[in-house]
Amino acid sequence: MMLFKRQIVLSVFLLAAACGSPSNQATQGDTEKPQESATSLMEEETKNILFFGNSLTAGYGLESQELAFPGIIQRRIDSLALPYRVINGGLSGETTAAGKERIDWLLREKIDIFVLELGANDGLRGIPTDETANNLQAIIDKVKAKYPACQMVLTGMMVPPSMGGDYGKAFTAIFPALAKENDMAFVPFLLADVAGEADLNQQDGIHPTEEGHRILADHVWEVLEPLL
Incomplete structure (x- = not known):
């Protein structure tokens, strides 16, 4: 009889071990939760950089948008394993007036750093500089209102001498004034060392x-990197 009881106890023990006890199952579930939380945390920590501009940002004339300066900057960010994702919001032919209307759509996604590259098409069209400045300020205000903690970068631009000396001076002055007023990091002239260089521009002489x-990308990176 004693032997029979021992066999029963042993059978119950083996059956429980094979099925797994509730405490073991709970422990296993607990070990999975931190992994899931870590993955979610990594996704939450990835920040977005929005490059908002015209054909220069969009990479007009290049085989791929990834070859434009925002794409080059993304590769630098990746090489440094920094938790940032570049969003290319460039649109060829964009004016500041059109950008003021389009920016709302792009702000639906959280933006941590905003790089504003607009105004060149205004200058080439001879749009009054006050109008250009007001449109750029309106874009900046919209970004600030939606994401107050967003860090901001403004790229400066110039117009060809054919637009006239007075207009050229007034146009160039727009950008440092806005950058100072809004406490933005500033790239003095995006096309420095490129404008007017035939071997660095496409056949139209305008697009790099x-x-x-x-x-x-070097010019922008010099200003952007400290913000990362």
Whole structure:
């Protein structure tokens, strides 16, 4: 009889071990939760950089948008394992007036750093500089209102001498004034070392080649990197 009881106890023990006890199952579930939380945390920590501009940002004339300066900057960010994702919000032909209307759509996604590259098409069209400045300020205000903690960068631009000396001076002055007023990091002239260089521009003489975009990326990176 004693032997029979021992066999029963042993059978129950083996059956419980094979099925797994509730306490073991709870422990296993607990070990999965931190992994899930870590993955979610990593996704939450990834921040967005929005490059908002015209054909220069969009990479007009290049085989791929990734070859434009925002794409080059994304590769630098990746090489440094920094938790940032670049969003290319460039649109060829964009004016500041059109950008003022379009920015709302792009702000539906959280933005941590905002790089504003607009105004060149205004200058080429001879749009009054006050109007350009007001439109740029309106864009900046919309970003600030939606994401108060967003860090902001403004890229400066110039117009060809053919637009006239007075207009050129007034146009160039827009950008440092806005950057100072809004406490924005500032790239003095996005096309520095590229504008007017035939081998760094496409046949139209306006839009940079791949090599030209690498120089643009250097200018922006110098100002952007400290913010990362």
